[in-house]
Amino acid sequence: MLPLRAAYAEDPAASRGRKVPEPESRTRTPFARDRDRIIHATAFRRLKEKTQVFVAHEGDHFRTRLTHSLEVAQIARSVATALGLDADLAETIALAHDLGHPPFGHAGEDELERQMAPYGGFDHNVQTFRVVTSLERRYPKFQGLNLTWETLEGVVKHNGPVADRMDDPAWSDVAAFSGEYDLRLDTWASAEAQVAALADDIAYNNHDVDDGVQAGLFHLKELLDVPLIGPILAGVYQDFPDLDPQIVRLEAVRRMIGAMVDDVMAETLRRARAADIRSAEDVRMMDQALVAFSRERVEELARLREFLSTRMYRHWRVNRTRSQARRILAEMFQLFMEEPDVLPTEWFARLQNSDKAGRARVVCDYIAGMTDRFAIEEHRRLFHLDVWN
Template sequence: MVKQLASFACDVEKSLGRLHAEADSATRTAYARDRDRIIHSTAFRRLKGKTQVFVANEGDYFRTRLTHSLEVAQIARSLAHSLALDEDLAETIALSHDLGHPPFGHAGEDQLHACMAPWGGFDHNVQTFRVITRLEVRYPAFDGLNLTWETLEGIVKHNGPVSHRMTEPSWKSIVDFNAQWDLRLDTFASLEAQCAAIADDIAYNNHDVDDGLRAELFTIQDLLDVPLIGPALHSVRKDWPLIDTRMWRLEGVRRMIGVMMTDVLAETARRLAADGIETAEDVRVAKRPMVSFSKGVYDDLSRLRGFLFDRMYKHYKLNRTRSHAKRTLQEMFSLFMTEPDTLPTDWYQRVCSKDSETARARVICDYIAGMTDAFAIDEQRRLFSFGN
C-alpha cells in the first residue's frame, strides 16, 4: 500500500528531474535512486574514517562522520514519516550533508579555509556540492552523481536561503552551477530538507553528550542540572533507581532524543497551521522555516551547547588534537603548492592541466579534503619523515 503524502510534501512524480536526462528506474523512485547513489559513492565510504569530534582512530566507540550521518538519516526519516513527507528525500539529504567535510572535522575545515584564503577559501557545504556535482566520477555520461533538482536544492539550502552568500568567493562553484540550473537560492528548501537539517542538530547534540561521557570529559553528575539532558537523566533514575551508569547514560540520551523530536513535530505542526502552508511551493516562499524547535527547547539547547562548548569542545585533549590537525594540513598544503610533483601522479596531472594558480590550489584542496584522518596522518608522515 502506497502511503498518502501530505499536500505540502515533495511529490516525486512532479520532480524537476535531473540535469542530464536518464531513463527512470524500474524498481526505485527518483529520490530513492539518489539515496543509493550517495551510499555507493566514494565520498560516503570515506566518512567512516573522518572525525566527528574525536579523531576517527582514537576509539571504536566514538562517532565518525559516517555513523553521525546514519544517525541523522534515521532521525530525518522518522520526522518525515510523522509529517507524511517523502522519507526517501529526507534520508538522501541527511546522508549527503557531510560529504564535503575534510579530515579532522571543523579544525580541518578551518585550516583548509585559511590555506585557501588567497584563492577563494573553503566551505564544507560547498565542498559537498562539488563532490556530488563534479568530483565523484562514476558514470560515463556525466561527472558527479546527476541527482534530482530537489535533492540538490535540499543539500544547498537545508539551513535556509543562501542567495546572500553568492558573493563569497568560496561559493563560486554553486554560483556557476546555479547559472546552468536555477536552484532558487533565495527561497527555503523543502520540508524534507528542513527535517534533515534539524535532525543534524538533534543527532550531534545527543551523541556529543554520549561521547563526552564515554571519554570521561565530564560525568553524569555534571549533567544533572543541564537543560534537556538533566531532566532526561532524572526521569531515568526515577523509573530505574538501581540502574547502572552505562544504562543510565544510554537511556538518558534516548529520552532526550525523544523529547527533542516531539517538540519539533509539535512546533512544525503549529507553524504549518499558523502560516497556512498547503503546498510545497508555500514552504519555499514562506517567511520562516517550518521545521523548528519551540522557543523553550531552542533556549534549552543553547544552554546545553554552552555546556558542551566549555567542557568538551574546548577541552585541552581536543585542543591538542586540533593543533596537530591544523599543522598536518598546513604542512601538506604548503608543500603541494610549492612542489606539486610530490602529489600522486593522477592528482599531479590534474594540477598541471590547470591554467591558473587559483585552479591549481583548488585541485590540491580537493585532494586534501577527500582524505580520511588516518590517511592524512600517514601522508604527512610519508612526506616529512625520512624512512617512510
C-alpha cells in the same frame, strides 16, 4: 498506521528531474535512486574514518561522520514519515550532508579555510555540493552523481536561503551551477530538506553528550543542572535508581532524542497550520523555516551547547588533537602548493593549465577527501624519512 501524505510533501513523480536527463529507474523513485548513488559514492565510504571532535584512531566507540550520517538519516526518515513527507528525499539529503567535510572535523575545516583564504575560500557545504556535482567520477556521461533538482536544492539550502552568499568567492561553484540550472537560492528548501537539517541538530547534540561522557571529559551527573538533558537524566535516576551507569547514559540520550523529535513535530505542525501551508511551493515561499524547534527548545539547546563547548570542545585533550590536525593539513597544503609533482598522478593531472588559485583548489579537493587515518599516513610519507613506500 502511517499518516496521510502531507499536502506540502515533495512528490517524486513530479520531480524537476536531473541536469543531465536520464531514463527513469524501473524499481526506484528518483529520490530513492539519489539515495543509492550517495551510498555507493567514494566520498560516502570515506566518512567511516572522518570524525568531528575526536580523531578516528582515538577509539572505536566514538562517532565517525559515517555513523553520524546514518543516525541523522534514521531520525530524518522517521520524522518525515510521521509528518507525511517523502521519507526517501529526507533520508537522501541527510546521508549527503557531510560528504564535503575534510579530515579532523572542525579543526580540519578551520585549517582549510585559512589556507584557502587567498584562493577563493573553503566552505564544507559547498564542498559537499562539489562532491555530488563534479568530484565524484563514476559515470560515462557526466561528472558527479547527477542528482535530482530536489536533492541538490536540499544539499545547498537545507539550512535556509543562500542567495546572499553568492558574492562570497567560496560559493562561486554553487553560483555558477545555479546560473545554468536554477536552484532558486533565494527561497527555503523543501520540508524534507529542513527535516534533514533538524535531524542533524538532534543527532549531534545527543551523540556529543554520549561521546563526551565515554571519553571521560565530564561525568554524567554534571549534566543534572543543564537544561533539557538535566531533567531527563533526573527522571532516569528516579525511574531506575540502581541502573548501571552505562545504561543510564544510553537511556537519557534515547529520551532526549524522543523529546527533541516530539518538539520538532509539534512546532512544525503548528507553523504549517498558522501559515496555512498547502503545497511544497508554499513551504519555499515562507518567511521562516517550516520545520523548527520551539523557542523554548532553542534556548535549552543553546545552554547545552555552552556546556559542551566549555567541557568538551575546548578541553585540553581536544585542543591538543586540534593543534596536531591543523599542523598536519597546513604542512601538506604548503608542500603540495610548492611541489605539486609530489601529488598522486591522478591529482597532478588535474593541474593542467591551472593558475595558482586553480592549483590551490585541486590541492584542497585532495586534502578534503582524505580520511583522518590517511591524512596522518600521507603526512608521515611526505615528512618522515623512515617511511618510503
